[in-house]
Amino acid sequence: PTRVIALMNQKGGVGKTTTSVNLAAAIAATGRKTLIVDLDPQAHATLHLGVESGELSGQGRGSAYDLLLDPAYDPTNALIEVRDNLALIPSETDMAAAESELGSLPQRHERLRSALGRLESSSQGGHEFVLLDCPPSLGLLTLNALVAAREVIIPMQAHFLALQGVGKLLETVQIVRRQLNPSLSVAGIVLCMHDTQTTHTREVVDDLEGFFTSSREQDVPWRFARVYRPSIRRNIKLAECPSFGQTIFDYAPWAPGALDYKKLGEAIVREWDTM
Amino acid sequence: PTRVIALMNQKGGVGKTTTSVNLAAAIAATGRKTLIVDLDPQAHATLHLGVESGELSGQGRGSAYDLLLDPAYDPTNALIEVRDNLALIPSETDMAAAESELGSLPQRHERLRSALGRLESSSQGGHEFVLLDCPPSLGLLTLNALVAAREVIIPMQAHFLALQGVGKLLETVQIVRRQLNPSLSVAGIVLCMHDTQTTHTREVVDDLEGFFTSSREQDVPWRFARVYRPSIRRNIKLAECPSFGQTIFDYAPWAPGALDYKKLGEAIVREWDTM
Ligand SMILES: Nc1ncnc2c1ncn2[C@@H]1O[C@H](COP(=O)(O)OP(=O)(O)OP(=O)(O)O)[C@@H](O)[C@H]1O
Ligand SMILES: Nc1ncnc2c1ncn2[C@@H]1O[C@H](COP(=O)(O)OP(=O)(O)OP(=O)(O)O)[C@@H](O)[C@H]1O
Ligand SMILES: [Mg+2]
Numbered sequence: 329p330t331r332v333i334a335l336m337n338q339k340g341g342v343g344k345t346t347t348s349v350n351l352a353a354a355i356a357a358t359g360r361k362t363l364i365v366d367l368d369p370q371a372h373a374t375l376h377l378g379v380e381s382g383e384l385s386g387q388g389r390g391s392a393y394d395l396l397l398d399p400a401y402d403p404t405n406a407l408i409e410v411r412d413n414l415a416l417i418p419s420e421t422d423m424a425a426a427e428s429e430l431g432s433l434p435q436r437h438e439r440l441r442s443a444l445g446r447l448e449s450s451s452q453g454g455h456e457f458v459l460l461d462c463p464p465s466l467g468l469l470t471l472n473a474l475v476a477a478r479e480v481i482i483p484m485q486a487h488f489l490a491l492q493g494v495g496k497l498l499e500t501v502q503i504v505r506r507q508l509n510p511s512l513s514v515a516g517i518v519l520c521m522h523d524t525q526t527t528h529t530r531e532v533v534d535d536l537e538g539f540f541t542s543s544r545e546q547d548v549p550w551r552f553a554r555v556y557r558p559s560i561r562r563n564i565k566l567a568e569c570p571s572f573g574q575t576i577f578d579y580a581p582w583a584p585g586a587l588d589y590k591k592l593g594e595a596i597v598r599e600w601d602t603m
Numbered sequence: 604p605t606r607v608i609a610l611m612n613q614k615g616g617v618g619k620t621t622t623s624v625n626l627a628a629a630i631a632a633t634g635r636k637t638l639i640v641d642l643d644p645q646a647h648a649t650l651h652l653g654v655e656s657g658e659l660s661g662q663g664r665g666s667a668y669d670l671l672l673d674p675a676y677d678p679t680n681a682l683i684e685v686r687d688n689l690a691l692i693p694s695e696t697d698m699a700a701a702e703s704e705l706g707s708l709p710q711r712h713e714r715l716r717s718a719l720g721r722l723e724s725s726s727q728g729g730h731e732f733v734l735l736d737c738p739p740s741l742g743l744l745t746l747n748a749l750v751a752a753r754e755v756i757i758p759m760q761a762h763f764l765a766l767q768g769v770g771k772l773l774e775t776v777q778i779v780r781r782q783l784n785p786s787l788s789v790a791g792i793v794l795c796m797h798d799t800q801t802t803h804t805r806e807v808v809d810d811l812e813g814f815f816t817s818s819r820e821q822d823v824p825w826r827f828a829r830v831y832r833p834s835i836r837r838n839i840k841l842a843e844c845p846s847f848g849q850t851i852f853d854y855a856p857w858a859p860g861a862l863d864y865k866k867l868g869e870a871i872v873r874e875w876d877t878m
């Protein structure tokens with residue numbers, strides 16, 4: 329079985345890509361076969377891993393865009409082995425057109441799920457963890473992720489203004505669970521760019537944890553959600569390494585950012601082994 | 604004359620609202636009559652200033668949404684005096700529908716410009732500075748801001764991944780200047796959540812300044828753009844005060860965040876006085 333996780337938050341700049349890439353790398357480093365799918369036309373996860381999204385078609389390689397557009401596309405043609413145990417399905421800027429091109433076609437929400445199914449039953453499948461890096465929106469690309477995933481992890485900052493978007497996000501997960509993907513649940517929140525020193529962030533974390541605790545008895549997709557530990561501390565190295573096409577483990581394996589994502593990766597794997 | 608500035612960046616979470624509110628407050632504190640218009644359906648600037656966007660219609664008050672929807676709306680009905688010398692035209696969540704409601708109506712890009720014109724010629728006009736807080740997108744709300752404004756200020760972080768969005772932003776300004784608003788220019792960049800200690804941010808700043816310098820002889824809207832000083836340092840107080848409906852000057856007037864925005868406000872006013 330595969331743990332398929334959508335890293336989702338409609339707010340921008342909250343740490344989705346930084347988490348998708350470095351958490352996937354941390355999980356791969358524990359020896360588990362991992363796939364990351366870049367679903368953002370900005371192609372930041374692709375860039376972060378050192379892949380030139382503009383050169384893919386010239387090399388006859390595919391992208392997430394091909395998987396969405398062509399229900400019969402061979403997903404192994406979009407697969408790139410980027411590190412030991414870590415594969416990537418890259419994005420490209422043309423994917424910005426996917427939303428309008430898929431328009432109101434039937435099954436437009438299921439293209440990714442079906443492509444991942446074809447991949448996993450191929451000889452290049454067998455991934456134990458699949459992480460889906462979502463764009464900052466609740467549109468068709470994110471919906472494809474929510475239909476393909478079994479769990480949602482929400483990267484966010486423990487700030488007052490960041491709390492304002494969470495309601496709408498959970499409401500979207502609820503709608504998708506009811507209408508398109510009954511097995512979807514919210515696994516939890518990863519706090520990014522976290523400032524451990526201040527009372528403000530502690531209050532926001534208490535708020536979030538209190539909300540999840542009070543949802544435990546309800547039939548909601550976040551009833552077993554938690555705030556993951558460790559939080560990911562602010563660490564400039566995490567903002568530097570994308571410019572070299574490197575993960576934090578390539579770039580600065582002893583930096584606080586590496587230690588935090590390493591521990592988070594181990595927690596996600598341990599949790600999966602007991603599920 | 605009025606300095607009308609759009610605080611614009613299609614990327615999310617870069618400091619648009621924090622800058623709109625605290626820069627407007629800093630300018631107001633120098634004694635200049637200032638207006639801030641909240642153009643984001645998230646209504647964060649409105650929240651930041653302690654105004655309940657959900658209660659407006661109950662009080663017979665208007666919002667930016669009314670100005671966009673009704674070309675004859677009395678803009679003074681949407682004006683709230685929030686501090687000395689500082690007025691707000693608030694937002695409301697229903698404004699998310701504006702894009703589809705204005706659809707392809709003629710003059711749909713000019714609703715805000717025309718409303719601000721009516722406001723300034725009314726008895727409640729006379730604002731010397733107007734700051735427009737944009738949503739994280741290049742859609743109709745942001746276009747209304749770009750048509751109403753004479754200048755664009757781009758809040759952003761000095762990070763590699765943040766650089767990736769700047770090209771598209773400038774391209775949009777260029778298109779609007781050619782087709783809709785020939786007097787539009789890019790005044791510059793405000794660096795937010797700035798980490799002064801690291802070489803990475805210095806390199807990104809050098810990149811940006813080098814780009815502007817090399818554009819000085821070209822007929823482009825950013826030919827006289829600069830990176831504003833001071834940069835706004837990361838300061839948790841800036842993330843706390845929105846939860847109390849306060850500006851940084853209400854909340855922590857001696858905090859680094861207050862000092863930085865105060866200096867930036869003075870720089871923007873001084874610059875205007877010499878223009
Ligand atoms: N823990 C951290 N410490 C320092 N910088 C960070 C950290 N996490 C992310 N960043 C930086 O913050 C910025 C936003 O992060 P990121 O791109 O991961 O967010 P995102 O949610 O994927 O954004 P988008 O909505 O544009 O896809 C980037 O410049 C990134 O390098
Ligand atoms: N200098 C700073 N120091 C610390 N926190 C900051 C600073 N500037 C902004 N923040 C916080 O960072 C988050 C994003 O800032 P802000 O809401 O101003 O960005 P934005 O570009 O308006 O976002 P959006 O795209 O959602 O409108 C908020 O939680 C805000 O309180
Ligand atoms: Mg991203």
Ligand SMILES: [Mg+2]
Pocket residue numbers: 619620621643647648737738
């Ligand atoms: Mg904002």
